[in-house]
Amino acid sequence: MAVSAYPRCPSTRRRGETLEHAIFDAVVEQLQTVGFAGLTMEGVAGCARTGKAALYRRWPCKEDLVVDALHHALPSLADLPDHGNTRDDLLDLLRRVAAMVNSPTGCALQSLMAEIDRDRPFARIVHERVLEPRKRMFLTVLRRGVDRGEVRPDAASLLVAEVGPAMVVQRFLVDGAPVSDAYVEAVVDDLVMPLLRPSRST
Amino acid sequence: MAVSAYPRCPSTRRRGETLEHAIFDAVVEQLQTVGFAGLTMEGVAGCARTGKAALYRRWPCKEDLVVDALHHALPSLADLPDHGNTRDDLLDLLRRVAAMVNSPTGCALQSLMAEIDRDRPFARIVHERVLEPRKRMFLTVLRRGVDRGEVRPDAASLLVAEVGPAMVVQRFLVDGAPVSDAYVEAVVDDLVMPLLRPSRST
Numbered sequence: 226m227a228v229s230a231y232p233r234c235p236s237t238r239r240r241g242e243t244l245e246h247a248i249f250d251a252v253v254e255q256l257q258t259v260g261f262a263g264l265t266m267e268g269v270a271g272c273a274r275t276g277k278a279a280l281y282r283r284w285p286c287k288e289d290l291v292v293d294a295l296h297h298a299l300p301s302l303a304d305l306p307d308h309g310n311t312r313d314d315l316l317d318l319l320r321r322v323a324a325m326v327n328s329p330t331g332c333a334l335q336s337l338m339a340e341i342d343r344d345r346p347f348a349r350i351v352h353e354r355v356l357e358p359r360k361r362m363f364l365t366v367l368r369r370g371v372d373r374g375e376v377r378p379d380a381a382s383l384l385v386a387e388v389g390p391a392m393v394v395q396r397f398l399v400d401g402a403p404v405s406d407a408y409v410e411a412v413v414d415d416l417v418m419p420l421l422r423p424s425r426s427t
Numbered sequence: 428m429a430v431s432a433y434p435r436c437p438s439t440r441r442r443g444e445t446l447e448h449a450i451f452d453a454v455v456e457q458l459q460t461v462g463f464a465g466l467t468m469e470g471v472a473g474c475a476r477t478g479k480a481a482l483y484r485r486w487p488c489k490e491d492l493v494v495d496a497l498h499h500a501l502p503s504l505a506d507l508p509d510h511g512n513t514r515d516d517l518l519d520l521l522r523r524v525a526a527m528v529n530s531p532t533g534c535a536l537q538s539l540m541a542e543i544d545r546d547r548p549f550a551r552i553v554h555e556r557v558l559e560p561r562k563r564m565f566l567t568v569l570r571r572g573v574d575r576g577e578v579r580p581d582a583a584s585l586l587v588a589e590v591g592p593a594m595v596v597q598r599f600l601v602d603g604a605p606v607s608d609a610y611v612e613a614v615v616d617d618l619v620m621p622l623l624r625p626s627r628s629t
Contacts (some may be wrong), residue, residue: 335540335541336541338537338541338600338601339537339538339540339541339542340541352601352602356601382617384594384613384614384617384618385617385618387594387597387598388590388593388594388618390597391590391593391594391596391597392586392589392590392593394593394596394597394600395589395592395593395596395597396589398540398596399540399554399558400554411586412586415584415586415587416586416587416590416622419621419622420618420621420622
């Protein structure tokens with residue numbers, strides 16, 4: 226079923242972004258169906274309907290390919306709009322995390338993290354290139370809030386930055402079902418925002 | 428390596444609790460090494476050095492056996508000591524969660540949750556019998572705090588009850604390394620306790 230969900234590939238030669246997207250989608254699909262251990266360059270090439278050479282030209286090994294595919298599939302760092310207030314900045318970011326865990330990428334990342342626990346160097350690359358930048362996005366939003374006077378300076382910490390993503394990921398892990406927007410709003414309004422406020426006297 | 432870590436089984440016949448513990452340890456080990464999909468009654472029996480009949484006598488299928496093994500391996504509900512204050516109650520509980528994720532059971536549960544996402548009825552059983560009771564333990568501690576006047580009544584919610592476990596699990600998932608006691612203390616003191624306090628004027 227998952228395979229047939231891929232668009233039939235026209236016989237015209239795909240180049241650049243189109244081919245890259247097909248390859249990255251194929252990586253996510255392979256992670257979900259056969260896991261990281263079972264993922265091969267051949268399998269990804271077949272699923273993306275391209276040749277192995279196209280893959281090896283750019284990625285010397287599957288580890289590099291997987292890291293790039295996840296980096297592509299996860300919410301972008303490049304566009305972090307300033308909504309003018311911390312609540313809306315946080316909601317925007319946390320909705321992206323929820324959209325990610327609700328997507329095939331979320332399942333793929335979950336399988337990957339469960340598998341690579343024993344494979345430390347690769348785990349560190351995923352951490353540094355994929356997970357750590359997302360954490361810094363939340364920290365950036367908190368620091369913006371400090372500049373606006375909305376956030377206590379000592380609340381702009383990595384610990385506080387992790388609360389939103391941790392709650393969304395936990396909800397996904399425990400309940401499996403799609404994480405609802407009502408839940409995302411409750412996390413921001415009932416957990417994160419109360420931790421940030423300069424004082425309760427407001 | 429993992430197999431040799433099991434104590435050599437004496438030729439005397441084990442009964443009751445001793446045998447049960449050996450079986451549950453074998454389930455955890457099998458979950459880590461071959462995953463839920465690969466786990467069989469035969470494999471568990473072999474690993475626990477007992478016969479299949481001993482397993483089938485009590486558990487009609489592997490799903491029942493796995494749920495019981497996790498229930499056994501996870502922190503007990505039965506002994507929830509009252510330390511007289513919410514901070515120490517929370518620290519005690521969260522240290523148990525950290526000890527769990529740092530143990531083989533944590534790895535086993537992580538693999539299991541990644542695998543059974545597609546197998547809904549069993550996931551629901553794990554949820555109801557294994558995960559939900561742990562969440563209620565935290566809620567119980569928060570309600571005790573309300574009775575003591577330490578916790579705002581509206582902070583004794585399932586959402587707040589999830590913050591500690593979510594942060595510990597997230598830390599384990601992202602960093603892989605053992606979750607430190609310093610981290611557990613920071614979660615309690617810098618995140619959970621500030622969410623509970625009746626007012627900041629104190």
